Amino acid sequence: MIDLSNETMIHIQKGDIEYLQFRKLLQYQDKVVHCYSLKGKNNDYAEVKQNNYASLYETIGLEKEGFTKIEYQAHSDKIEVVKTKKEIFDKIDGLITNKKGISLSLRFADCTPILFYDPVKNAIGNIHSGWKGTVQKIGQKGALKMMERYGCKKEDLLCFLGPCIEKCHFEVGEDVKKIFETTFAYLGNLENIISKGEKKEEQKYFIDTTAINRKLLEEVGIPSCHIIESNICTVCHADQMHSYRAEKEKAGRNTAIIGLK
Numbered sequence: 001m002i003d004l005s006n007e008t009m010i011h012i013q014k015g016d017i018e019y020l021q022f023r024k025l026l027q028y029q030d031k032v033v034h035c036y037s038l039k040g041k042n043n044d045y046a047e048v049k050q051n052n053y054a055s056l057y058e059t060i061g062l063e064k065e066g067f068t069k070i071e072y073q074a075h076s077d078k079i080e081v082v083k084t085k086k087e088i089f090d091k092i093d094g095l096i097t098n099k100k101g102i103s104l105s106l107r108f109a110d111c112t113p114i115l116f117y118d119p120v121k122n123a124i125g126n127i128h129s130g131w132k133g134t135v136q137k138i139g140q141k142g143a144l145k146m147m148e149r150y151g152c153k154k155e156d157l158l159c160f161l162g163p164c165i166e167k168c169h170f171e172v173g174e175d176v177k178k179i180f181e182t183t184f185a186y187l188g189n190l191e192n193i194i195s196k197g198e199k200k201e202e203q204k205y206f207i208d209t210t211a212i213n214r215k216l217l218e219e220v221g222i223p224s225c226h227i228i229e230s231n232i233c234t235v236c237h238a239d240q241m242h243s244y245r246a247e248k249e250k251a252g253r254n255t256a257i258i259g260l261k
């Protein structure tokens, strides 16, 4: 196994199962459990493909009975509050809860997982932010919803931006670049976020969606030191993680799980 561990993340292997965890979030592991699953040794983790995570839950130490998931993630900005175990949602892209014993499971192939944890209110969130979700500011909306529903204070909320298609590989055409430019011009310094590609035949651009998600969280008052980035690109590591850009329709899904004990 190539160890993907870095300053913010740690790569764990247990049997056939491999996953990443945020070092900072592990400081609270007596209260909250999380992971971002990788392909693992068999290269195609069948349970995740079937959207059934029994052994993954067991490995990370969460009760399978407490799971909730979204059947179809729709690249929307819709976030639901989870109140009971085994709830199944559809056509939304974010879940939040403050109920012990409940875990939130979402699937990813290049899109950004945004996990939230408030150690004071003991509340969690899991957000699916692809480029369309990012344009709709679903990460920022997730943070605001945690503040509104659970009374989380902006200075307490910890935000984790997981592995995703980073700027090195998020190449887009003029149309998508324009959408980003128009939506985020007000944030300023877009020249660091959108870069021109070097191809001569057709002008392409590279966009840093992690930087945008960070700015959107800072915009609502989250201290920058409470926004932790994985610094791992799913396309660069497509041999170890599922990537839609790299594998097209054949791509499986990585699962990000966060649950309250």
Ligand SMILES: [Zn+2]
Pocket (backbone or CB within 6 Å): 166, 167, 168, 169, 233, 234, 235, 236
């Ligand atoms: Zn990359």
